[in-house]
Amino acid sequence: MPxxxxxxxxxxxxxxxxxxxxxxxxxxxxxxxxxxxxAVIFAPGATAAITTIEFESGAxxxxxxxxxxxxxxxxxxxHDSRWHDGNGFSHVRAAFLGPSVSVPFDAGKLLLGxxxxxxxxDFDNRPRHREVIFQFIxx
Amino acid sequence: MPxxxxxxxxxxxxxxxxxxxxxxxxxxxxxxxxxxxxAVIFAPGATAAITTIEFESGAxxxxxxxxxxxxxxxxxxxHDSRWHDGNGFSHVRAAFLGPSVSVPFDAGKLLLGxxxxxxxxDFDNRPRHREVIFQFIxx
Amino acid sequence: MPxxxxxxxxxxxxxxxxxxxxxxxxxxxxxxxxxxxxAVIFAPGATAAITTIEFESGAxxxxxxxxxxxxxxxxxxxHDSRWHDGNGFSHVRAAFLGPSVSVPFDAGKLLLGxxxxxxxxDFDNRPRHREVIFQFIxx
Numbered sequence: 001m002p003x004x005x006x007x008x009x010x011x012x013x014x015x016x017x018x019x020x021x022x023x024x025x026x027x028x029x030x031x032x033x034x035x036x037x038x039a040v041i042f043a044p045g046a047t048a049a050i051t052t053i054e055f056e057s058g059a060x061x062x063x064x065x066x067x068x069x070x071x072x073x074x075x076x077x078x079h080d081s082r083w084h085d086g087n088g089f090s091h092v093r094a095a096f097l098g099p100s101v102s103v104p105f106d107a108g109k110l111l112l113g114x115x116x117x118x119x120x121x122d123f124d125n126r127p128r129h130r131e132v133i134f135q136f137i138x139x
Numbered sequence: 140m141p142x143x144x145x146x147x148x149x150x151x152x153x154x155x156x157x158x159x160x161x162x163x164x165x166x167x168x169x170x171x172x173x174x175x176x177x178a179v180i181f182a183p184g185a186t187a188a189i190t191t192i193e194f195e196s197g198a199x200x201x202x203x204x205x206x207x208x209x210x211x212x213x214x215x216x217x218h219d220s221r222w223h224d225g226n227g228f229s230h231v232r233a234a235f236l237g238p239s240v241s242v243p244f245d246a247g248k249l250l251l252g253x254x255x256x257x258x259x260x261d262f263d264n265r266p267r268h269r270e271v272i273f274q275f276i277x278x
Numbered sequence: 279m280p281x282x283x284x285x286x287x288x289x290x291x292x293x294x295x296x297x298x299x300x301x302x303x304x305x306x307x308x309x310x311x312x313x314x315x316x317a318v319i320f321a322p323g324a325t326a327a328i329t330t331i332e333f334e335s336g337a338x339x340x341x342x343x344x345x346x347x348x349x350x351x352x353x354x355x356x357h358d359s360r361w362h363d364g365n366g367f368s369h370v371r372a373a374f375l376g377p378s379v380s381v382p383f384d385a386g387k388l389l390l391g392x393x394x395x396x397x398x399x400d401f402d403n404r405p406r407h408r409e410v411i412f413q414f415i416x417x
């Protein structure tokens with residue numbers, strides 16, 4: 001059974017910058033010619049995360065507001081006292097959300113819901129050049 | 140290496156309605172005759188999530204209370220202002236929890252802990268007819 | 279395509295005790311001689327979780343503080359009223375964080391970020407002897 005591993009590169013703004021990856025994952029899958037299997041989408045890095053959401057501006061703002069309440073900017077973080085890079089909140093958010101999502105595909109299509117998109121969330125406190133790994137395993 | 144993809148259908152009540160999927164995943168696995176590999180359980184849709192928990196009423200209520208505190212009903216959501224479907228809280232909760240869990244199996248059995256069950260959590264604000272994808276990859 | 283399933287055993291202190299698993303996962307992967315595929319790291323049990331973080335003491339303390347705020351010790355849990363084992367907060371935290379992470383590997387190396395480590399978080403309220411499953415699928 002073949003394994004296809006590729007990556008895309010994205011310039012992000014940080015501060016909960018959210019990118020819709022669905023079209024690129026679909027396109028990567030199509031390139032593999034696989035029909036049945038699983039897509040693993042993975043963010044290498046300790047201040048970004050992958051999940052799914054309905055990609056519309058209201059839900060994205062609500063998501064950001066809930067994250068902001070969960071691990072606010074502007075409170076004390078031990079990470080910042082030690083490293084002075086000011087992104088303690090980014091680390092906490094990314095660890096909580098997690099770096100990967102696994103999406104099954106069948107008949108060559110991702111089995112996402114109609115309004116469900118795969119997103120990269122960059123929680124860092126500065127613009128970043130991000131790599132995201134796409135891996136397709138199947139046949 | 141074979142890939143088996145199937146789905147089950149569940150009628151849910153919404154509002155953090157939690158369903159124990161473990162028996163159905165075990166039974167789906169048995170049907171494949173696979174011995175070693177991974178089960179991916181995936182909820183297509185932007186207002187449901189998959190995780191594991193000890194499926195007893197106390198822990199389920201505690202889980203719901205924590206979620207309610209994290210992303211309450213009854214506060215302002217941008218999603219609701221725009222779409223008027225009143226389920227902004229559902230989107231935030233589902234995105235945070237995530238749509239899938241991957242559970243290894245060996246000797247034909249899921250490697251879950253003794254008190255650990257796989258659950259579907261429906262966060263929507265109305266009854267739904269849900270599909271859940273089971274995918275088994277292995278040999 | 280081969281599947282390799284193994285496990286490690288760890289003595290933990292509970293109460294958000296965090297263990298860095300990256301070296302052991304890398305070493306397990308090396309033992310399989312696989313080059314391309316996915317590593318699934320899974321915690322069997324309803325009071326532990328797996329995620330990734332920058333494993334430095336500041337970020338770990340910040341993570342623990344955010345979890346403590348999300349599902350505090352010392353408040354009422356229905357689980358505790360029923361079972362009297364006092365670890366209601368552990369169940370809520372573990373369910374929210376999730377039991378597994380999937381990390382792609384290529385050319386025999388995990389595709390983690392430079393500062394990103396795989397961690398086991400033991401949320402229980404007592405020392406535990408934990409098993410963690412490593413599964414490698416690829417070729």
